[in-house]
Amino acid sequence: MPGVHEVVHPLIGRHLTVLRNETTRPAEFRGSVRRLATLLAYEATKDLGSLPTKVKTPVAMAEGCELTDRIGLVPILRAGLGMVDPVLDLIPSAEVWHLGLYRDEETAQPVRYYDKLPPGKPVDTALVLDPMLATGGSAVAALQTLYEWGVGRAKVLSLIASQEGVDTVAAAFPQAQVYVCKVDPELNDQKFIVPGLGDAGDRSFNTI
Numbered sequence: 001m002p003g004v005h006e007v008v009h010p011l012i013g014r015h016l017t018v019l020r021n022e023t024t025r026p027a028e029f030r031g032s033v034r035r036l037a038t039l040l041a042y043e044a045t046k047d048l049g050s051l052p053t054k055v056k057t058p059v060a061m062a063e064g065c066e067l068t069d070r071i072g073l074v075p076i077l078r079a080g081l082g083m084v085d086p087v088l089d090l091i092p093s094a095e096v097w098h099l100g101l102y103r104d105e106e107t108a109q110p111v112r113y114y115d116k117l118p119p120g121k122p123v124d125t126a127l128v129l130d131p132m133l134a135t136g137g138s139a140v141a142a143l144q145t146l147y148e149w150g151v152g153r154a155k156v157l158s159l160i161a162s163q164e165g166v167d168t169v170a171a172a173f174p175q176a177q178v179y180v181c182k183v184d185p186e187l188n189d190q191k192f193i194v195p196g197l198g199d200a201g202d203r204s205f206n207t208i
């Protein structure tokens, strides 16, 4: 599928194994979320716009570059919060715009509860941060909000996804790019990713 990028790398495989492990405690879980977010962001930002500049080193002038895109990080509350700092470390000039969405436990439908995007000032590139893409409903709702805001392009960064979820996002928004560490085969009756890693928000914030 053209818009879906499963990033294969031994470090991603290793840190994802730690995330999946049911015995991993919250502090270690958060550490693996940060490491995987860094690795995914590296891949997802390869085509950012940049312009050549000059820079004076202590020795001589050298070629440099500066980013030209206005970049927005869009963490989906709550689990996406754990991916903000590592990506902001890579792109210190990025803006951070939070979206609040939770998945109704009965219907598995996304429920919007927070959105303060400033009308008329969309970013050029939005990076949606959410560790999990299960049914894809939350990612579709976030993308809908971002395109209505007017973003130039949007990329979803998720640590783990289901095949059904990425198919749903690709069908709804073929222009969106999705970067994931792994696409798992299925969802169970409760719409949890199988084998997955459980609930990333609860495991990050110790609210199981």
Ligand code: PRP
Pocket (backbone or CB within 6 Å): 076, 077, 078, 079, 080, 101, 102, 103, 104, 108, 110, 130, 131, 132, 133, 134, 135, 136, 137, 138, 139, 165, 191, 199, 200, 201, 202
């Ligand atoms: C989880 C996850 C995604 C969403 C994925 O959030 O972090 O936002 O569910 O499911 P979907 O693809 O089926 O929409 P959750 O509702 O558990 O909220 P939380 O981040 O506050 O724990």
